[in-house]
Amino acid sequence: MSQEAARGVVIVGAGHAGGTAAALLRQYGYEGSISLVGEEPIAPYQRPPLSKAWLKGEADAASLMLKPDSFYAEAGVDLILGVRVTRIARAKRTVSLADGRTLAYETLILATGARARALAIPGADLEGVLTLRSAADAEVLKADLGPGRRLAVIGGGYIGLEVAASARALGAEAVVVEREPRILARVACEALSTFFTDYHRARGVAFEVAADVAAFEGEGRHVAAVRLGDGRLIACDVVLVGVGAPPNVELAAEAGLKCVGGIVVDEQARTADPAVFAIGDVTHRPLPLYGRMFRLESVANALEQARQAASAIVGRPAPPHEVTWNWSDQYDLKYQFAGLPFEVDDIVIRGDPATAKFAVFHLKGDVIQAVEAVNAGAEFMGGRQLIAGRRPISRARLADTAISMKEVAA
């Protein structure tokens, strides 16, 4: 028997984007039914702390929850957890759940997120070869770290570096293996890569860059070493694979929605089907500031698109465009970045990396496209405003720390 409630909003994916969309719909006065369907067994929570404060034991599980459990009943949100959505029938406006239920929708929001990419190499299925995406993943990883444990991180991106930093805080040893000649190659400029490499090294993290991983070697069923492409072995007790996160587009693609890397949406987070929105990591979205489409993976993007979709659904004016941003915490460093370095001609560094308080501005002509700030809140905030404003800027003033960022941005 299929159970069809009154048609309202069905949200597929109970992560940061989906959970926020449900809360915003109610906050904006939406009165129809809302179903929020998630594959994980727990209510929406914040993922960023899983590699940072939570992993180090500085935040408890309750503090990760987006809303208290009581919120969903009080707000009239039907939270359906631990169930996969198996199919979307757009003609009938229904979704099928793995437990046999069918939900009818007036409006569908796809917030299916991304998943950790696995490595297709020998030994990838050994115990102790981990990825980090969910709270359950984080529990397993945390249990495997501690004084004297040897962690090998595959991939020198944010996740890998944050976990390496947290592992050091927990007393574990850490080595980071990166395929590219430098860490953060895909996401940060060379000055930042050098800075983070030095900062981690000074805190006991070892690096193998320009290094391929050929296999994981086990002792019995458990991983015991990483074999590099040149044959060398790195002994370890646990491996974290952090090599990117492909979007979960399968449901949308099977339903005939256009996917180019992610689900293609417009500035309201709407797909080509006016009854279907998509938000968060899974989308391929317009970036009006840069005049192009892109897939962003960040909380800021999830929230911005949740606001876009919820506003469109209740008929509220569209929220203002945001400058995309994100952050990373490693040791005592707060790394914040805004904008994207498209078509950049050169960079201006403000402050001295040796002091661990500086910012790198990426310029196209005299216009700032992006800023990367380390322990430099004013440069991050001022940079965001300058990126949004698209005004030409004086490089000399930007580089001169004797002139406050407030004055530079004025």
Next chain:
Amino acid sequence: MAKITYIEHNGAEHVIDVKNGLSVMEGAVKNNIPGIDADCGGACACATCHVYVDEAWRDKTGTPSAMEESMLDFAENVEANSRLSCQIRVSDKVDGLTVRMPESQH
């Protein structure tokens, strides 16, 4: 436990009992009070949990860190009593605190 009054920009008041140890921001977000966005979840990375602390409570809510101050400096309509509510810890000391919200966090 502390009783905290959150006043939206439009004047709507919410009086909430917030557990010690949480931040003033968490007290609002976990009760779905509009006006405090807290995009970064309390990492002092985004300045979208800006509030104005009632004058009588400024001493008891402590002083902002250099990072908080530099972020606040660029928030909209910042005043001398502006704070990022993720950086104010709830304890018996702030029982009765009133915070007001700015027109917009974005």
